[in-house]
Amino acid sequence: xxxxLLDPARMRRERTDKVRTEMIRAGVDALVLTSSGNVQYATxxxxxxxxxxxxVAEPTMVIVTADEIRIFASYPEGIPEDVPADHVxxxxxxxxxxxxxxxxxxxxxxxxxxxxxxxxxxxSGASLAALSSELPSMALVDASLVLAPAKxxxxxxxxxxxxxxxxxxxxAMYEVLASLRPGVRQxxxxxxxxxxxxxxxxxxxxxxxxxxxxxxxxxxxxxxxxGDVAFPIPSTDRVLRSDDLILVDTGIVFEGYCSDFGRTWYxxxxxxxxRQRDHFQRWCDVVHRVLEITRPGTSGVEINQAARKGExxxxxxxxxxxxxxxxGTQGSEMxxxxxxxxxxxxxxxxxxxxxxxxxxxxxxxxxxGGYRAEEVVAVTDSGYEMLGSFPYSPFYDGPIQW
Amino acid sequence: xxxxGAERADLARLRHERTNRVFEAMDRDEVDVLVLGRxxxxxxxxxxxxxxxxxxxxxxxxxxxxxxxxxxxxxxxWDFVTAPEISPEQQYPTHWDPAAVAKAIGRIDGxxxxxxxxxxxxxxxxxxxxxxxxxxxxxxxxxxxxxAVRMVKTEDEVFCxxxxxAIAEAGLVAASAILGPGRRERELLxxxxxxxxxxxxxxxxxxxxxxxxxxxxIANHGLRRITGDRTLREGDLVTLNGGVLFxxxxxxxxxxxxxxxxxRLSDKTLQTLTAQWAKLWGHLYSVxxxxxxxxxxxxxxxxxxxxxxxxxIATSVGLGIEAPIAGSGLGDTFDEQWTLSPGMVxxxxxxxxxxDNGYFGLETVLIxxxxxxxxxxxxHGAEL
Numbered sequence: 017x018x019x020x021l022l023d024p025a026r027m028r029r030e031r032t033d034k035v036r037t038e039m040i041r042a043g044v045d046a047l048v049l050t051s052s053g054n055v056q057y058a059t060x061x062x063x064x065x066x067x068x069x070x071x072v073a074e075p076t077m078v079i080v081t082a083d084e085i086r087i088f089a090s091y092p093e094g095i096p097e098d099v100p101a102d103h104v105x106x107x108x109x110x111x112x113x114x115x116x117x118x119x120x121x122x123x124x125x126x127x128x129x130x131x132x133x134x135x136x137x138x139x140s141g142a143s144l145a146a147l148s149s150e151l152p153s154m155a156l157v158d159a160s161l162v163l164a165p166a167k168x169x170x171x172x173x174x175x176x177x178x179x180x181x182x183x184x185x186x187x188a189m190y191e192v193l194a195s196l197r198p199g200v201r202q203x204x205x206x207x208x209x210x211x212x213x214x215x216x217x218x219x220x221x222x223x224x225x226x227x228x229x230x231x232x233x234x235x236x237x238x239x240x241x242x243g244d245v246a247f248p249i250p251s252t253d254r255v256l257r258s259d260d261l262i263l264v265d266t267g268i269v270f271e272g273y274c275s276d277f278g279r280t281w282y283x284x285x286x287x288x289x290x291r292q293r294d295h296f297q298r299w300c301d302v303v304h305r306v307l308e309i310t311r312p313g314t315s316g317v318e319i320n321q322a323a324r325k326g327e328x329x330x331x332x333x334x335x336x337x338x339x340x341x342x343x344g345t346q347g348s349e350m351x352x353x354x355x356x357x358x359x360x361x362x363x364x365x366x367x368x369x370x371x372x373x374x375x376x377x378x379x380x381x382x383x384x385g386g387y388r389a390e391e392v393v394a395v396t397d398s399g400y401e402m403l404g405s406f407p408y409s410p411f412y413d414g415p416i417q418w
Numbered sequence: 419x420x421x422x423g424a425e426r427a428d429l430a431r432l433r434h435e436r437t438n439r440v441f442e443a444m445d446r447d448e449v450d451v452l453v454l455g456r457x458x459x460x461x462x463x464x465x466x467x468x469x470x471x472x473x474x475x476x477x478x479x480x481x482x483x484x485x486x487x488x489x490x491x492x493x494x495x496w497d498f499v500t501a502p503e504i505s506p507e508q509q510y511p512t513h514w515d516p517a518a519v520a521k522a523i524g525r526i527d528g529x530x531x532x533x534x535x536x537x538x539x540x541x542x543x544x545x546x547x548x549x550x551x552x553x554x555x556x557x558x559x560x561x562x563x564x565x566a567v568r569m570v571k572t573e574d575e576v577f578c579x580x581x582x583x584a585i586a587e588a589g590l591v592a593a594s595a596i597l598g599p600g601r602r603e604r605e606l607l608x609x610x611x612x613x614x615x616x617x618x619x620x621x622x623x624x625x626x627x628x629x630x631x632x633x634x635x636i637a638n639h640g641l642r643r644i645t646g647d648r649t650l651r652e653g654d655l656v657t658l659n660g661g662v663l664f665x666x667x668x669x670x671x672x673x674x675x676x677x678x679x680x681x682r683l684s685d686k687t688l689q690t691l692t693a694q695w696a697k698l699w700g701h702l703y704s705v706x707x708x709x710x711x712x713x714x715x716x717x718x719x720x721x722x723x724x725x726x727x728x729x730x731i732a733t734s735v736g737l738g739i740e741a742p743i744a745g746s747g748l749g750d751t752f753d754e755q756w757t758l759s760p761g762m763v764x765x766x767x768x769x770x771x772x773x774d775n776g777y778f779g780l781e782t783v784l785i786x787x788x789x790x791x792x793x794x795x796x797x798h799g800a801e802l
Contacts, residue, residue: 065472066624069458069738091643114748141537141559156542207615211608224470241494241511253618336496355514
């Protein structure tokens with residue numbers, strides 16, 4: 017149980033300072049951010065959770081320079097109370113030339129028309145056209161140059177937010193698990209989950225909940241270019257059957273921070289078969305081997321190798337995906353381990369206190385299905401701390417004491 | 419997938435017609451290659467469906483259309499469902515290394531020699547990559563092309579929106595059914611999404627605005643948008659604004675209701691506000707026909723005696739929001755450019771106020787040759 021007292025204002029202040037430090041390091045004069053996770057990270061402004069078309073049509077955009085933050089928002093509720101009113105204006109509708117010209121005007125006003133380097137997380141077609149013609153001396157770079165290193169290590173406040181997000185996600189999942197039975201529809205589970213999420217308060221849903229019926233062999237599933245298990249597949253009104261294997265994946269947001277919940281469930285309610293027990297045990301072994309070396313100084317390569325030791329036939333994760341991803345104001349961020357980015361990339365990843373990892377190994381025995389679940393882990397000064405505690409039914413009734 | 423209304427709408431025909439329209443527009447605008455990253459655009463042009471998330475994802479070229487070959491290429495990622503007519507040869511795989519994705523796009527026939535490439539969005543890094551893939555190309559904004567194509571709906575698209583609206587209305591009725599003193603705003607939102615899921619849908623179009631009308635807030639900020647932890651009290655006015663997605667198409671409805679039995683039946687404030695809403699709607703309805711512009715809608719709004727609110731009063735809707743066509747804040751000239759034509763579907767919304775109280779309404783409307791056809795059917799006033 018955590019005793020850390022979350023201070024959102026302190027958290028926001030520290031993040032903005034960190035962003036500015038990274039801006040100096042990367043030689044970036046300003047950031048123009050519109051993706052909700054980035055906006056939240058750099059300024060603390062919350063965007064309404066919605067379909068991407070709404071995020072574009074009713075944008076929240078922030079411009080961050082060394083000494084100023086300007087907020088352009090479609091609605092005022094998401095703006096922290098300590099932001100001065102004169103820093104806030106109506107939205108910049110940059111999908112249109114008229115709105116893009118307003119953005120150019122703001123940037124010209126803040127930075128002048130000389131040589132500057134500005135980080136963007138997204139450019140509309142209209143913004144690109146307006147910036148290229150009106151501010152030709154401006155170098156455009158990816159905002160991730162600044163944000164990825166800033167986000168890599170989390171403060172105690174940030175970790176507390178992830179812990180809380182995970183706890184509330186798990187509360188909603190208890191409700192869903194209680195409804196799991198043959199004959200229930202995927203959409204009913206979604207309805208139950210979303211209702212719980214909204215009623216708990218203080219959180220929003222971030223991703224369409226996945227309750228994927230997964231056939232025991234790859235060739236029985238939908239075809240993919242990567243040739244591996246097709247995952248994740250959006251939910252429908254499909255009815256779950258007694259012998260189905262369900263890959264579960266949900267995520268919510270608390271104070272801007274994401275949770276990540278993954279388990280494998282069986283609607284039958286029957287005791288697991290010996291083969292299912294074997295898959296689950298091997299999955300636990302992979303997590304154990306990774307946790308054994310999870311401490312400051314461990315590299316991504318070492319994590320990758322530890323996971324594979326004892327699983328010679330097949331990498332114990334979905335290869336088109338990853339073994340590990342980070343978690344913060346985005347549901348998937350650095351560090352990435354087990355992707356196709358290769359060993360050199362993973363050698364550069366060195367764990368530090370405050371790094372948060374989602375471990376998502378997969379044991380797959382084609383023809384017989386497999387097991388996938390996720391654990392959220394924070395690296396501490398001397399080792400690690402688990403941020404979730406949901407049971408592994410039907411194998412264990414309680415959480416595993418890793 | 420029954421969720422996709424397969425037995426009622428012909429989704430294969432829908433996708434075919436959409437893609438054809440995009441190629442016709444590419445002919446007209448002489449666009450050799452169209453690169454789409456916005457999810458609505460990519461889905462419209464290629465049928466590609468991504469796992470719905472509540473945030474805008476980082477840019478990646480999700481669909482690449484080549485005019486000369488009439489070829490639609492789509493990104494095949496781990497959270498993508500590709501339309502059945504897109505063959506494996508027309509797909510390019512996702513890699514964590516964007517350079518590998520760029521390399522695959524560079525191998526598409528017609529991409530390297532393109533002279534005119536239209537983009538709906540991009541990231542700085544991808545702009546560099548696309549410039550080096552299409553060395554001879556000039557880059558233009560694909561926004562106008564895609565909006566022009568998407569704004570006029572096919573019959574199948576209208577079917578999808580009609581269905582989504584009906585389910586959104588059912589959700590609103592479910593929310594209003596539990597409304598009462600002591601309830602929290604959040605419970606209304608919960609009831610809305612749960613009702614939606616009973617129809618087999620899983621994705622609300624946005625979190626939904628189930629909010630008490632705050633008298634102080636109205637004067638300074640307009641309507642509250644984010645559902646909060648407030649507990650409803652006898653006499654509160656509560657906005658119910660909910661949308662759902664059916665095969666990606668958005669249906670939305672908005673109403674304001676009173677909290678508490680007594681209030682619902684006899685409250686003068688609500689009666690006065692609904693009468694004022696009826697007047698506003700009469701003015702808007704009279705101009706919602708072919709030939710009217712967004713600016714005409716704004717004029718009709720003002721002529722009813724109400725001031726324009728802080729949100730657009732009319733928005734073109736299909737695979738989500740397409741464009742604000744009236745009252746966006748970009749001015750009359752911006753609104754003049756949008757002319758209503760048969761087949762357009764609009765969300766038309768407004769706010770009428772008296773003293774420090776307000777009434778919000780939102781209707782989804784199909785523009786036909788003969789004028790507006792209401793897709794929303796819930797009434798305004800004491801009961802939905």
